[in-house]
Amino acid sequence: MTGKRERTKTANREAILAAAREVFTKLGYGATTVRDIIRATDLASGTFYNYFKSKEEVFQAIQDENALRVRPRLRAERIRARSVEEFISGSFRTFFDYIATDRQTFAVIRRNADTMRVRMDTPEIIAGFDELRADIVKAIAEGIFPLVDADYLMAALVGVAFEVGEHMLSRDPVDTAAAANFATALFMGGFRALPTLARPAASAA
Amino acid sequence: MTGKRERTKTANREAILAAAREVFTKLGYGATTVRDIIRATDLASGTFYNYFKSKEEVFQAIQDENALRVRPRLRAERIRARSVEEFISGSFRTFFDYIATDRQTFAVIRRNADTMRVRMDTPEIIAGFDELRADIVKAIAEGIFPLVDADYLMAALVGVAFEVGEHMLSRDPVDTAAAANFATALFMGGFRALPTLARPAASAA
Amino acid sequence: MTGKRERTKTANREAILAAAREVFTKLGYGATTVRDIIRATDLASGTFYNYFKSKEEVFQAIQDENALRVRPRLRAERIRARSVEEFISGSFRTFFDYIATDRQTFAVIRRNADTMRVRMDTPEIIAGFDELRADIVKAIAEGIFPLVDADYLMAALVGVAFEVGEHMLSRDPVDTAAAANFATALFMGGFRALPTLARPAASAA
C-alpha cells in the first residue's frame, strides 16, 4: 500500500468509481456506457477493464459501498432501540442524515432523468431490507412491536423512507429532522399525529 | 375509409404495444431494444416507425395508457370521499385492485431483473402524484385533513402504495383487501392501529 | 429470384464470398479479420452480418462450396472405375484438373504465407476423405483391391494428392496429366514404375 504502484492502483479504482457515480447520476444507469465512464476519467479505455468487467460491476461496487456505509448504522440504531419510537425515529433519522450527507449516493439509486424517475435496488440494498424485516420480527418476538405483518411493515417503512427522503432532498434548506419527525409521527400515530404547520393567516384568527 | 385500413392500423399499433409490454416486462426497459419489440411482432422493422419514433415513445404510450386507466378511478374515489378514512382507504383499495387485475402493467413499472429491482415513474405517473397532492391540499382547505405537510403526506402515501403493493402481489393468494386495510390502518392510527395477526399459540388458548 | 431485392441479396452474398476467398488467400485464415473481408467489398460493415455470423462461417461456406464442386466428380470417377488403375488414375486426374482450374479454391486450403505453409481441412473435406475410404472398402469387398489397410491407403492417396498437387501448381506450365501419371504410377507399381525423365546428356550416349 506504500509503493507507488499500489497508490496508483487505488487512485485509479477510485477515479473510475467517482466518474461512474457522476455519469450514472447524470445519464442514468441505462443510458450510461462504459465509454462514458472512461471518458470522464483521464485513463485509457483498456484500463477500465483492469478494474471492472462491465458497467454492471461498477454499479454493483458503488451500490455495495453505499449499502455497506449505511446499513451498519441503521442496524446499530435498531439494536439500541428500547421502544418502538426509538426503533422508528432512529431509523428515519439515520437514513435521512445519510442521504443528506451523501446526496450523490442516493442520486444513483433514485434518479430523475428529465421527468422520468427511476429507482434501482441492488442485492445489497435488498439485503438491507431483509435485515430490517428480521429486526422487526425480533422486536415483535420481544414484545416491543405488536404482532403485525412484518413484511408489510418493512415495506411501508422502506416506501416512506425513499419517497419522503427524495422530497426532502428537493427542498432548500434540507431539514432532515423535520422529515424524520414527519415519518416517525406517521408510524407512531397515523395522520392525526403528524406535525401541523402554522397556518399563516388563520393562526392569527 | 374507417374500414380495413383503419382497422389494420389500429391492430398494428396494438400489436406493437402488446409486444412492447411483454418485452419490457421480460428484459426490462434498459435492456430492451426496438429490434426486440419488432421481433415479438409479425411486422417488419420499418413498420415500427410508422407508429412510434423510438422505444421511449412506446414506453410512454404504455405508461400513459396505464395511468389513464387508473388515475380517473383514483380521482373519483378521492372526490367522493367524505372523510379522511374514505379518502385513504378508497385510494389504497382502488390502487391495489388495479395492480392486482393488471399485473403486467405494474410489472413494467416495477421490475425484478434477477435480483435487482427497478421502479420507473413516467411523466403521467408523476402527474398522478401531483393530482394526489392537489387533492390533499384541497382536503386540507376543506378541513377534512389537518394542516399537515401535503407534499410529504403524498410521498408517504405513494411510497406505501408501491412498496406494499409489490409485496402484496408476491403473495398467494393476492389479498387486496388485507393490503388496503393494512395501509389504511397505518395512516389512520399508526403502528398501534395495524391489524394484528392471530398469534399461533394464543389462538389455541 | 427475379425481384431486384433478391438479385441484390445474391450479389451481395457472392461479393462477400469472393472478397473472403481473395483475402483468405492473401492473408491466410488466421490473419484475416472480418473487417478485412468487408473492406475488400463495397458494402457496409453491418451488411456482413446479414449474411454470415463470423469469419468462421464464411470460411465454411467457401470450403463447402469447394468440396461440393469436386466431391461428386471424384465420387463419379471412382464408381465408374472397373479396375484399380481406373480408380486411382481417375481420382488423381480429376483432383489435379480441378485444382488447376480453380486454383484459388485450392489456395484457400493450402496456403503459403511467407515461407510458412498451412493446410486446412474442413468438415466437408474430411467427409470427402471418409467417402474415399468407404469406396476403398467397397472396392476391397468387390475384389478390385486386395485386402489392405483401407485407412492407411486413403491417407496415402490424400497425402500424395495434396503434396504433389501443390508442387504441380508451382510449375510452369502446369501439367496435370504428368502429375496424375506420376501419382498413379507410384500407387500401381512403386518407385520402379515411376515415369523416368529423359537424361539430357546421358540419353545421347
Add this chain to the structure above:
Amino acid sequence: MTGKRERTKTANREAILAAAREVFTKLGYGATTVRDIIRATDLASGTFYNYFKSKEEVFQAIQDENALRVRPRLRAERIRARSVEEFISGSFRTFFDYIATDRQTFAVIRRNADTMRVRMDTPEIIAGFDELRADIVKAIAEGIFPLVDADYLMAALVGVAFEVGEHMLSRDPVDTAAAANFATALFMGGFRALPTLARPAASAA
C-alpha cells in the same frame, strides 16, 4: 556468471516454450495469444519480451527445435542407405518413431480443432523437405534411384509420411513398424506390394 542468473534465464526460456507447446496444442496457433502463453507460465507478461519478440517467434523456436531433433536423424538414415529400400524404410521408420515418441511436437504442427484439421509447415520443416529432395537427387546421381521427378517423389514421401503418420497416432496401440511397413511397401511396389490383412473368414478356411 554461468551460475544462478544463467540457469534462471534458461529455465524461463524453457518455461515459455513448454507453455507455448501446450497452449498451441490446445488452442491452435491462430487462436493462441501471447497472453495465453504467459498465463500458462508463472512469469509476468513483460518477461515474455525478454525472450521472444512475438508469438510467431516462439512458434518458430518450437518448430526449429523439433526439426533440429528429427532432421539429423533422417539425414543420417538416408546417408547410411545402401539401397532404395533402406532409404525409404529408414526414413519412414525414423519419422514415425519420432512422432510417436514426441506426440505433442507433432500435434503442434498437425492439429484437430473441433473437426477442422490444420497442418503448418515452418521454414525449418520446409528446409527438411529440401534436404530430402537434395538427397534424392544425389541418390539418383549415384544410380541408387532411377531418374525420376525428384520433386514429386519428395512430395509423395512427405504427403504419405504426414497423412499416414496422423492416422497411425490415432490408433491404439500405436504401431510404428506397421505404418512404416505400409508406407515403404507402397513406395517399393505399389498397391500390390502392400501388406495384406488376414481376411477374417479366409483365415478359418
Add this chain to the structure above:
DNA sequence: GATGAATGAGAATTCATTCAT
C-alpha cells in the same frame, strides 16, 4: 532482469434508422 499495470489501436458486433421496392 522481472514485474504487471497502463496504454490505445483495432477487432467484433449491435442497432436505430433509412429507403428502394
Add this chain to the structure above:
DNA sequence: TATGAATGAATTCTCATTCAT
C-alpha cells in the same frame, strides 16, 4: 403503407507492447 436489407456510427472488449518500479 408494409417490407426488410443496407447502412455506419457507436459500443464493448481484447491484446501486443511499453515502461516505471
